[in-house]
Amino acid sequence: MEKIVPHELPNVYTDGRTLYTENLVPGQSVYGEKLVPHFGVEYRAWNPKRSKLAALILKGCRTFPFEKNSTVLYLGAATGTTASHVSDIVAEGMVYCVELSPLPFRKLVSLCEIRFDMMPLLADANNPEGYEQLVGKVDVLYQDIAQRNQVEIFLKNLKFLKEKGVAYLMVKARSIDVSKDPEEVYDSVKLELVEAGLKVIESSDLAPYEKDHMAVVGILSSKLLPSRKNQNRKKNLG
Ligand SMILES: C[S@@+](CC[C@H](N)C(=O)[O-])C[C@H]1O[C@@H](n2cnc3c(N)ncnc32)[C@H](O)[C@@H]1O
Numbered sequence: 117m118e119k120i121v122p123h124e125l126p127n128v129y130t131d132g133r134t135l136y137t138e139n140l141v142p143g144q145s146v147y148g149e150k151l152v153p154h155f156g157v158e159y160r161a162w163n164p165k166r167s168k169l170a171a172l173i174l175k176g177c178r179t180f181p182f183e184k185n186s187t188v189l190y191l192g193a194a195t196g197t198t199a200s201h202v203s204d205i206v207a208e209g210m211v212y213c214v215e216l217s218p219l220p221f222r223k224l225v226s227l228c229e230i231r232f233d234m235m236p237l238l239a240d241a242n243n244p245e246g247y248e249q250l251v252g253k254v255d256v257l258y259q260d261i262a263q264r265n266q267v268e269i270f271l272k273n274l275k276f277l278k279e280k281g282v283a284y285l286m287v288k289a290r291s292i293d294v295s296k297d298p299e300e301v302y303d304s305v306k307l308e309l310v311e312a313g314l315k316v317i318e319s320s321d322l323a324p325y326e327k328d329h330m331a332v333v334g335i336l337s338s339k340l341l342p343s344r345k346n347q348n349r350k351k352n353l354g
Pocket of ligand 1: 166167168191192193194195196197198199214215216217220239240241242260261262263269
């Protein structure tokens with residue numbers, strides 16, 4: 117039996133080859149992943165080919181703000197594969213799972229019935245007004261939506277992030293422009309984010325786990341913070 121030990125990122129575990137999270141609902145597998153008991157704790161294998169967040173960790177991600185009581189706004193939750201691992205970690209917090217399509221949403225609802233730190237929201241992330249009454253300010257914004265306007269959607273939802281919050285955007289180059297070289301798309305996405313006021317702290321190509329995908333990790337810069345914006349405006353008005 118391999119020894120499961122803490123990964124260098126908090127609340128993630130590894131046996132040296134596979135990543136794991138501690139199963140919040142022992143005995144329940146979410147997407148057919150292996151459940152591994154180890155010294156009285158049950159761990160769930162975290163598949164980087166099914167979860168871009170796991171892929172990002174294996175690609176050497178250094179920013180990992182998910183804590184026991186974190187609140188997360190997850191856009192494009194689908195059936196909850198990645199969201200369930202986030203739920204394992206933020207056991208005393210909340211994962212607000214926004215999903216547009218009714219088919220995966222049905223499965224997501226069943227998952228949320230047994231995971232009390234997950235809230236399913238059938239909504240369009242293009243219209244955050246649809247869920248802003250339910251979702252307050254969050255510690256982490258995570259988006260995995262393969263739409264042409266994925267950057268626009270992400271920018272609209274940054275308003276939910278707390279001042280020291282971290283935002284993850286999983287970019288699918290081919291959904292933005294199938295005719296362009298993915299590298300070119302990545303550069304223009306990063307530029308767009310920076311111009312909008314996000315400070316990009318990490319970015320990583322997710323190959324070989326996901327082809328033509330990049331993860332961008334950012335924090336709010338003062339340009340995007342409403343209070344500072346007002347202060348700046350006041351200063352500018354002089
Ligand atoms: C790549 S899948 C997400 C996989 C999931 N993040 C995971 O790792 O388990 C993208 C999902 O985004 C959803 N989606 C697409 N456009 C959306 C929108 N405007 N608002 C919310 N969800 C959307 C799709 O229905 C699909 O389920």
